[in-house]
Amino acid sequence: MKLLLTSAGIKNPSIHGALLELLGKPIADCRALCIPTAGYGHPRVTPDMAWHFVAGKELDTPMCELGWRSIGLLELTALPSIDKARWESWVRQADVLLVNGGDPMYLCHWMRQSGLADLLPLLPEMVWVGLSAGSMVMTPRVGVDFVSTKPSITGDDIALGMVDFSIFPHLDYPSFPDNTMACAEKWAASLGCPSYAIDDQTALKVVDGCVEIVSEGHWRFFGR
Template structure:
């Protein structure tokens, strides 16, 4: 996959340009599938939050409201009850997957259970644009600080391990005192792999294993 791992969506022109580069064509020519699943796993998640994401009514975390040719909804918890050839066709036909935040461990669980994780492993050109937990799901683990539902659905903090680094999102967000740089440094010291702390104006663009930091804000890399 080609990954755009954001803290808060397509927040600024630099992140928008990175998305266009991954897509290789204008957004107006691209078909998107949005995945709201992670939100249901978060204690603060709600049906209203899922609707706001899907309908493009989340101005603080823009994803679905960017002017796509089409936007469809892919709910991972529904996939085990649908013929595999149907939903895999939907994924193959999409140019990009837009993945909401919430609980990254819950999302990783349903990506495995549904078969989406296995399918995407064979799609090197598929674009994945993640938002918060939708980005963290690609990492080896999220750290106990970001296991939102305790105990987690899997019993640990492991994610998918598509990339070899961890992500601390929403760095220094004004209403998240626990997301300070001091907290990020403590989290990084325990995570056991290289990691990035990124604010909401920062994203990580990953193609063929090469990481590029795209930022109009601030961030920090921890070598692990």
């Protein structure tokens, strides 16, 4: 599996170029599935926001509006009630998964419950594009500050660990007063693993465990 872990979607030409490199073909030739699940676990997300993501109306966080050959909706909370062979075929036919933000631990729970977390390592050519929580879920820990619903649905802040670093998204975002570099430093010190603080113009491209910073903004790496 190839990862493009963003703070706010495909925000600039550099991140767009990284996406094309991972896909290996034009967006217009790719089948996408969008996953809105994380939003339902966040206390500030409303149903209209979920629809805006799915419908490609979130111009501040471009994901579904990029001109995909086809795009479908994969709601993880529904998968346990569907025959696995049926929904697994949908995933295997896709080129890319577009994963919305929200509560990373809610998303983590449903990735495990649905079986998607177990399937992903078996899909080496799949591209995972995460937006905020959709990126954080791939890390070892999200940090207690990013557990949106307390107590966490999983009881902790331990995520999937498909990469060996954590992510502090939306660095210095004007509407998030707690997303300063000083707050990121305290967050990083609490984790016990390497981490990155990234702003909305930055993404992390990960292929075979190798991390590439893709940025037209600012970011910072924190060692273990």
